[in-house]
Amino acid sequence: MAMMAGGMAAPFLLSPCLAGKSRTKPLNVLLLCVDDLRPEMGCLGTAYAQTENMDRLSRRSVRFTHHFVQVATCGASRYALLTGRSPARSGVTRGNGAMYQGQTAFSQAPTPKAQTLPECFRRSGYHTVCIGKISHTPDGRVYSYDGTGDGRPEMPHAWDELATPFGPWKRGWGAFFAYEKGRHREDGMGHTDLMEFTAEQDEELPDGLLAQAAVDKLKELATSDQPFFLAVGFYKPHLPFVGTRKDWEAMQDADIPIASHQARPDSVHWHRSGEFNKYNAPFQKDPPLREEDQLKAKRAYLACVRFTDRQIGKVLDALDVMGLADNTVIVLWGDHGWHLGDSQIWGKHTPFERAVHSPLMIHVPGMENQGQICNALVETIDLFPTLLEVCSPSFQDTEFPLDGHSLCPLIKDVNAKVRDAALSYWGSAVTVRTATHRLIASRSEQGFENLELYDMGKGPDPAQNLAETQPDKAQELLGYMPSWTP
Numbered sequence: 001m002a003m004m005a006g007g008m009a010a011p012f013l014l015s016p017c018l019a020g021k022s023r024t025k026p027l028n029v030l031l032l033c034v035d036d037l038r039p040e041m042g043c044l045g046t047a048y049a050q051t052e053n054m055d056r057l058s059r060r061s062v063r064f065t066h067h068f069v070q071v072a073t074c075g076a077s078r079y080a081l082l083t084g085r086s087p088a089r090s091g092v093t094r095g096n097g098a099m100y101q102g103q104t105a106f107s108q109a110p111t112p113k114a115q116t117l118p119e120c121f122r123r124s125g126y127h128t129v130c131i132g133k134i135s136h137t138p139d140g141r142v143y144s145y146d147g148t149g150d151g152r153p154e155m156p157h158a159w160d161e162l163a164t165p166f167g168p169w170k171r172g173w174g175a176f177f178a179y180e181k182g183r184h185r186e187d188g189m190g191h192t193d194l195m196e197f198t199a200e201q202d203e204e205l206p207d208g209l210l211a212q213a214a215v216d217k218l219k220e221l222a223t224s225d226q227p228f229f230l231a232v233g234f235y236k237p238h239l240p241f242v243g244t245r246k247d248w249e250a251m252q253d254a255d256i257p258i259a260s261h262q263a264r265p266d267s268v269h270w271h272r273s274g275e276f277n278k279y280n281a282p283f284q285k286d287p288p289l290r291e292e293d294q295l296k297a298k299r300a301y302l303a304c305v306r307f308t309d310r311q312i313g314k315v316l317d318a319l320d321v322m323g324l325a326d327n328t329v330i331v332l333w334g335d336h337g338w339h340l341g342d343s344q345i346w347g348k349h350t351p352f353e354r355a356v357h358s359p360l361m362i363h364v365p366g367m368e369n370q371g372q373i374c375n376a377l378v379e380t381i382d383l384f385p386t387l388l389e390v391c392s393p394s395f396q397d398t399e400f401p402l403d404g405h406s407l408c409p410l411i412k413d414v415n416a417k418v419r420d421a422a423l424s425y426w427g428s429a430v431t432v433r434t435a436t437h438r439l440i441a442s443r444s445e446q447g448f449e450n451l452e453l454y455d456m457g458k459g460p461d462p463a464q465n466l467a468e469t470q471p472d473k474a475q476e477l478l479g480y481m482p483s484w485t486p
Helices: 052-058 074-083 117-123 172-176 206-221 245-250 291-321 380-391 408-412 471-478
Strands: 028-034 062-068 127-132 195-199 228-234 241-244 328-334 360-363 373-379 422-426 429-433 437-444 447-455
Touching (some): 052 291, 062 422, 074 117, 117 228, 117 380, 127 206, 172 206, 195 245, 195 291, 206 228, 228 291, 241 291, 245 291, 291 328, 373 380, 437 471
Parallel strands (some): 028 228, 195 241
Antiparallel strands (some): 328 360, 422 429, 429 437
16 A cells, blocks of 8 residues: 555545556656647647647546636636635736745645645655656756755755756746757847757757656656656747757648638737747748748647657657556646747747647546547646546645636536536736627726627627627626636
């Protein structure tokens, strides 16, 4: 049996997702996080996306087509994932919230209750390992972009190992904003190219090193009787768009369309793609981009997706080769979506569908619904209670109540439902997504204002605001707005 902290034996409970099937040892967890990944891959109907390894994983997973993140930015979205807390409770609705440069919201001193998801597993006797970007920082250590900081764990007491390799980039943020041969955006040398595809081998780039580190760690973990929680966070396709030469060349003949919605919306939430425009592009970046330039940027993004997909394949292969696949839960999660020219936006940081919609796949060994699609509404905060229910770790006492719902009912029956609406946040904006509509509103002392209502049956982009012509529908969705108790 697994051992709890203090040497007590932890019981092995049956997973509700396994329809009563028994098991003799605790399930491992492999959590794969991908930065800025849109829900567009071969298995989700995007033929031009070269994602053979994520497609392979989908064939043994439940694919959630309507997964929505809590916040359309890295740190706040990951904070929600790792704490299971709604922004309506935590107050974390922007990038400079609980986890950001040189900051962490977590207590460094031991606490009676677990502060995060991996801490629950660690207190239950699991060996917990972080490789790459799982919390906001690229390696789980508190440093600012410029390297200042004390390097303390961003999530204290969560990890037995912070095992991110840096290679010639020497530190986490250097690896995150990397170009080939140790160069990076924050090295003071003015490296700001939007794209670079000159590397010949995967291991010449940070994500290649992450994959190799994960493979090596799985070989080590396979020799132990201790269950593990291994989290691997890949950087690409986050800016800058950097991959290998073969990834760029592979996308040149792909039949890729430009964004279907080219018009700038009449919305207070539209922005000028500040993050994208920080980089030096081989074209004029003022919106709207010329069609040929849109295609160049989109090919660069998709080349990075192809590169990351290959790294994911290496980790999945190692899981199989090491004989671990039959006893390991696998979660593939994107931290938010990304506008690729949709509505004349290049980036995230909006409450629109493109920014808050991201991929989610869950594989549970022995599950009966492998390869099925679930169209139910789900949120990122649902993953914490799901993994607790699937794996039954012995320590489940969390510092704050979990705000999500377990997805086990959907893993057992993809036609089930766990919620009527999914909520996302960006700054003062709150957005409600139902099966048919999206409402966006700005929160103020007077209540909710600047109402925008969109019919999702017409497409994911904010083309026609129906708030004035369909006030009853807008009021219906306003009924899902949260009460604020940070």
